Each structure stands twice: as C-alpha cells, then as structure tokens.
Amino acid sequence: METISHQLHHHQPNSLEDDGRYGCAAVALLIREGQSGPEVLFIQRAKHADDPWSGNLGFPGGRIDPGDATAYAAAVRETEEEVGICLSAKQFLGQLDDHHGVRIPVHVSCFVFFVDDAAVVENYEVSRSFWMPLATLKEEGRHQMRTINWNGQPFEVPSIYIDEDGPVLWGLTYRFINHFFQVIKQPLAQCRHQSIAKA
Secondary structure, three states, rough: HHHHHHHHHHOOOOOOOOOOEEEEEEEEEEEEOOOOOOEEEEEOOOOOOOOOOOEEEOOOOOOOOOOOOOOHHHHHHHHHHOOOOOEEEEEHHEEEEEEEEEOOOEEEEEEEEEOOOOOOOOOOOOOEEEEHHHHHHHHHHHHEEEEEEOOOEEEEEEOOOOOOOOEEEEEHHHHHHHHHHHHOOOOOOOOOOOOOOOO
C-alpha cells in the first residue's frame, strides 16, 4: 500500500475537457489491505433496461449530477449511495487518467481511495459486490481477448476473467484497471486470443 500510495500521489492525471459532446461520469476505485495484500472493490450492476452498463462489472459511480461541484464530489456521492461507504479527503490516494467511452458518448473520471474495514451496503443499483486481490487480477491466465455481446452485436475486447458467477471485466473498467497497474509500475499481462469466447 505504501508503494501504491506513493505512485498515485506523484501521478499527474490526464483530464479530458467537457466539450459538450459527451456525458460526464465519475467512479471510485476503492482499495483495502486484505489478508493476501491489497484488494480492490468491484460491483456488478443490477440489470436495468435504462442502464447502458446493465449487468456489467465496474466500480461504484455514475453520472455527474448538476448538484455535484466536481467529478470528485460525484464519485464520493455515488459511492455512498451504491455501497454505503462514506469517503473522506484523507482517504484519497490520487486520480487516474480520464477515459472516453468507446461505444457510449461519455467521459469518465476515476478517483482512488484507501478504505479500512469498510462495510459494504449495496443499494438497488448493485446486484453484488466483492473484493479481489490485486495479485489475483495480475494472473496471466485471466487475461484474454474475448467476444462479448453488446446490444446484439459481437465485439472482441481485452478482458479479465473474474469468476464463474458473473461476466468478465472489460470496457472502461478494464481500461481503468489496466491504467492503475501501469501507474503503480506493475503492468498487466497482454491479453491473448482464445478459441472459446466467454461474455
């Protein structure tokens, strides 16, 4: 955690300007110290027809509301609403680079926080949540190019296999996780092609 905190503190994030073409959203990457090292919190979003990320894995977060003073404030608010964790400035470790959505016109900011023994209380937007060790995410065999179904169309994407209970990790969350590991100087394995796709 000391190394992670140091690297994030010295990272200068690439922030994207809002030019009106994209919606704006913010998420929180939460880290805690687990029994086998640092762990990150993932949520699986509840299935909802109006949610473009319905059923996908991600971080707590959502669209920036008019009442949110900043993207940071939106990430803090959404985290409390979705998983019941109240974040404070002293827990803030740093910000990752902003990313644009590839298939959805949105640009997303990601803020990293350290939480200690935080109890997760899921709201209706979350079907499940779980902590995963960073060491597990780095396992080379989990990294594959896979075919996923997006609005009835197949797309081949880089992904990380998480478990048999849910989908693979892909899209914006995959890009943030990949960037996070680059920032802390522990780059992930390159995704390989596989013959059998798991969406």
